[in-house]
Amino acid sequence: MATMNGTTNGHLPTKQRAAQFHPKDKSVHINEIPIPTIKPDEILVKVRAASLCHSDLMLFEPNEQGLVLGEGDPFTMGHEACGTVVEVGDEAKGFKKGDKLGWLPIVDCCFDCEECQIHNLYCERGESKVQGMTVDGYFQEYCAIKWRNAVRIPDDMDLDTCAPLFCAGCTAFNAVTDTVAELPDEPNSTWVAVIGCGGLGHLAIQYLKAYGYRVVGIDLSADALTEATASGADHVFNPKIDTDYIKRVREITGKGCHAAINVTNSVPAYSSTPQLLRMNGVLMVTGIPQSPLQFQAMDISMNRIRVRGSNNGTTPRLEKCVGFSHEHGIRPRVTQFKLDEFEEMLKLMESGKHKGRLGVLFD
Structure with a gap:
């Protein structure tokens, strides 16, 4: 960690380094910024690891999903991290200094309204923000989080590799559990396709x-398919190479998969997904393309397919994800970088030539 100027409370630095997005020219710079001062309902965390999500790339690209960036001030990127409690606000409950935490990124929500029980982004206040997307996120050495977003990480889980659980992991877990709720109670004879086998997949x-x-794992990247096989996929296909993959999937599975979880941001990938499904199969929409999706109304009205959605969810669901991951030894694959290598990491993410997740490990 770089030398800091001054201290606060006798032990904390007053300044830190952060990877910040500059809305004016859509650039990223490593800036020196103040350590956050927490509010009564916040926790100050020493970040151990922060990882990059594909949705972070939306900052740099045109999109039709409601993310609007103007000429505002630079803000710290990143909405997926874990770390250790340094300070606890007076209103924060259930946490103490030294606790290992992960958390969700939505702030300026009430946590209590009907909308917040589904997703805090749609809080009835209409003021919700995503840390790392419009306000300061986690690619910095210290960050302030809302205590109601946080869950404790078991002592024997490795903080160095935990960060992806707090977006990719909980999103994937929720997509799986929401899919499982729609499937026959015969997992050994039930097939699920995962379209996109990278960070979430x-x-x-x-x-x-x-x-x-x-x-069945499906991806255009050979590296991602290698990771899919290592993660336990029974069969993998690359549509660029295996041009008859839909036919082969239907042969392997009998009449097609019982469900398909699409975690990509590709409209063409979504358009071809229904062909992988058997009658009344579940299409789980998890990845968010920058343009709208289209499905045949007749396929849905006649129950040829069932379209469902899933996302990173709420804190109670995050707690279940962490518990399940701990119980079953599920670990993200993370390639670690230094903060000064942030732009290199971004370029690698953009290229798609990587396995698993990419992240920054702090001292």
Whole structure:
């Protein structure tokens, strides 16, 4: 960690380094910024690891999903991290200094309204923000989080590799558990396709295998398919190479998969997913393309397919994800970088030539 200027409370630095997005020209710089001062309902965390999510790339690209960036001030990127409690606000309950934590990124929500029980982004106040997307996130050495977003990490889980659980992991876990709720109670003879086997997909495969399901992994990246196989996928296909993959999947599975979890941001990938499904199969929409999706109304009205959605969810669901991951030994694959290598990490994410997740490990 770089030398800091001054201290606060006798032990904390007053300044830190952060990877910040500059809305004016859509650039990233490593800036020196103040250590946050926490509010009564916040916790100050010493970040151990922060990882990059594919949705972070939305900052740099046009999109139709409601993310609007103007000429505002730079803010710290990152919405997926874990670390150790340094200070606890007066209103924060159930946490103490030294606790290992992970958390969700939505702030300026009430946590209590009907909308917040589904997802805090849609809080009835209409003021919700995503840390790392419009306000300061976690690619910094210290960050302030809302205590109601946080869950404790078991002592024997490795903080160095835990960060992806707090977006990719919980998103994949929720997609799997929401899919499982729609499937026959016969996992050994039930097939699920995972479309996109990178950061989210390799975790979805692990969760599915922990439940006992048979899995087909589909991706355009050879590296991602290697990771899918290592994560337990029974079969893998690359549509660029295996041009008859839909036919082969239907042969392997009998009449097609019982469900397909799509974690990509690709409209073409979504368009082809229904062909992988058998009658009344579940299409789980998890990845968010930058343009709208289209499905045949007749396929849905006639129950040819069932379209469902899943996301990173709420704190109670995050707690279940951490517990399940701990119980079943599910670990994200993370390639670690230094903060000064942030732009290199971004370029690698953009290229798609990586396995699992990419992240920064702090001292």
